[in-house]
Amino acid sequence: MPLDIKICGLSTPDTLAAALDGGASHVGFIFFAKSPRNLMPAEAGRLRQAAQGRAQAVAVTVDADDAALDAIVADMAPDMLQLHGRETPARVAEVKARHGLPVMKAFSIAEKADLEKVAPFRGVADKFLFDAKPPKGAELPGGNGVSFDWTVLAGLDPAIDYMLSGGLTPQNVAEAIRLVAPPGLDVSSGVESAPGVKDIGLIAEFFRAVRGA
Ligand SMILES: O=C(O)c1ccccc1N[C@@H]1O[C@H](COP(=O)(O)O)[C@@H](O)[C@H]1O
Numbered sequence: 001m002p003l004d005i006k007i008c009g010l011s012t013p014d015t016l017a018a019a020l021d022g023g024a025s026h027v028g029f030i031f032f033a034k035s036p037r038n039l040m041p042a043e044a045g046r047l048r049q050a051a052q053g054r055a056q057a058v059a060v061t062v063d064a065d066d067a068a069l070d071a072i073v074a075d076m077a078p079d080m081l082q083l084h085g086r087e088t089p090a091r092v093a094e095v096k097a098r099h100g101l102p103v104m105k106a107f108s109i110a111e112k113a114d115l116e117k118v119a120p121f122r123g124v125a126d127k128f129l130f131d132a133k134p135p136k137g138a139e140l141p142g143g144n145g146v147s148f149d150w151t152v153l154a155g156l157d158p159a160i161d162y163m164l165s166g167g168l169t170p171q172n173v174a175e176a177i178r179l180v181a182p183p184g185l186d187v188s189s190g191v192e193s194a195p196g197v198k199d200i201g202l203i204a205e206f207f208r209a210v211r212g213a
Pocket of ligand 1: 036187188
């Protein structure tokens with residue numbers, strides 16, 4: 001099965017084009033005011049048009065209420081919603097029913113025991129994203145460029161469809177693939193020259209590293 005690759009936190013047409021030309025299966029747009037990658041829904045809606053028919057456009061939200069999600073869905077028309085906060089299984093089910101869109105639920109992982117949090121979401125969320133726990137005092141629940149011990153994913157039920165995330169870079173992605181052979185990868189900070197500033201060269205380097213793995 002081909003490896004899913006999501007380039008997340010895109011905010012310009014040229015870096016989005018680099019992600020699509022590189023072969024991204026998913027492109028992510030952030031809706032979180034404290035993030036340097038934050039977009040307004042209409043802005044993401046204009047950008048995401050280039051991804052139509054080429055990659056899944058993912059709206060990344062954090063404990064968003066119905067009004068915020070309504071605006072994102074109306075103005076951006078995402079293919080998928082990523083819920084990156086403390087959403088419960090009931091809330092995930094509610095969001096799916098309200099918007100009729102697939103949901104990727106994110107989890108913060110540090111040790112094997114953290115994977116037990118996934119069970120109540122199986123059959124509710126369509127996909128999972130395993131990210132590192134944010135560093136103490138961090139403003140963002142994700143997009144911190146921090147990795148976790150990927151080996152905790154070894155032995156995970158192969159029926160769990162997930163993206164490995166957190167601190168991936170062109171330098172370490174081959175090692176992540178070698179260690180856990182994840183079905184998908186998600187990168188943001190690792191393809192930036194500064195927080196929130198995606199770099200076309202680093203995006204291309206990331207795809208080269210994945211292909212060479
Ligand atoms: O990237 C952000 O600013 C962000 C904000 C709020 C929730 C999630 C966010 N990003 C997600 O975290 C992963 C990992 O990022 P990184 O590669 O470690 O920088 C990113 O791909 C988004 O899915």
